[in-house]
């Protein structure tokens with residue numbers, strides 16, 4: 231999942247309004263804490279950094295976690311392009327970038343620049359445990375664009391929440407969004423086909439949901455074909471994204487079991503009025519505060 235999609239992800243979601251979502255986060259913080267300051271920030275399912283890149287002025291240190299090394303690579307290339315230029319040129323390389331230092335092993339990359347430390351961890355939040363230096367703790371955790379809905383069974387959800395709670399400071403905020411079951415049932419899962427222009431030509435993406443009578447999840451089949459300017463197909467792949475949809479009260483139970491106090495659960499565009507997710511909302515957004523340490 232997201233292995234091949236990573237290269238085209240930013241082009242496919244180029245019209246996603248990350249800026250608006252950052253404003254939503256700002257509204258949430260102003261409601262909760264009075265000011266928009268994220269402190270040490272943990273992001274679960276950071277992807278190619280759509281949110282984090284906009285959030286740079288508001289955090290001190292940053293840790294991004296994702297299942298897909300390919301998504302993280304796209305993100306890191308945007309954040310530290312000269313490091314990756316350095317990697318690409320390693321053989322014939324002569325000048326060293328002195329603005330930052332990089333430590334890497336197979337699934338962790340940590341980049342220290344003058345002002346802060348940025349780390350990336352490749353791991354499966356549903357199965358693995360995030361292992362960090364014991365002194366690391368976070369003021370805020372975010373997980374946006376429906377990463378939570380990739381947790382398709384109860385064990386996955388519990389492990390993911392444990393990872394969120396593990397290094398979050400007491401009273402730290404956890405903000406995530408998810409597919410709202412009442413909205414998905416009412417609005418309905420549909421097949422869609424869309425084209426996206428890229429410098430090499432165009433991408434044609436077809437999305438087909440397969441729910442096979444299941445109540446709370448569907449496999450979203452994503453068929454991607456990439457064509458050059460002459461119309462010749464240069465790449466094709468199919469990815470399956472299993473997605474789960476949740477009722478608000480299910481989310482409440484999972485969160486309280488994981489040691490979180492719920493501050494708000496509302497429709498993703500209904501933050502100001504704090505209106506609970508309803509039939510017209512495909513997604514809900516949750517603001518929870520860590521009150522207990524996970525066992």
Ligand SMILES: C[S@@+](CC[C@H](N)C(=O)[O-])C[C@H]1O[C@@H](n2cnc3c(N)ncnc32)[C@H](O)[C@@H]1O
Nearest residue numbers: 275276277280296297298354355356374375380
């Ligand atoms: C729709 S993308 C969102 C990426 C980013 N948050 C954004 O807003 O653009 C979902 C991301 O969640 C990651 N993801 C899905 N399941 C995961 C898991 N079990 N553990 C870690 N990351 C996961 C995917 O690799 C992908 O980068």
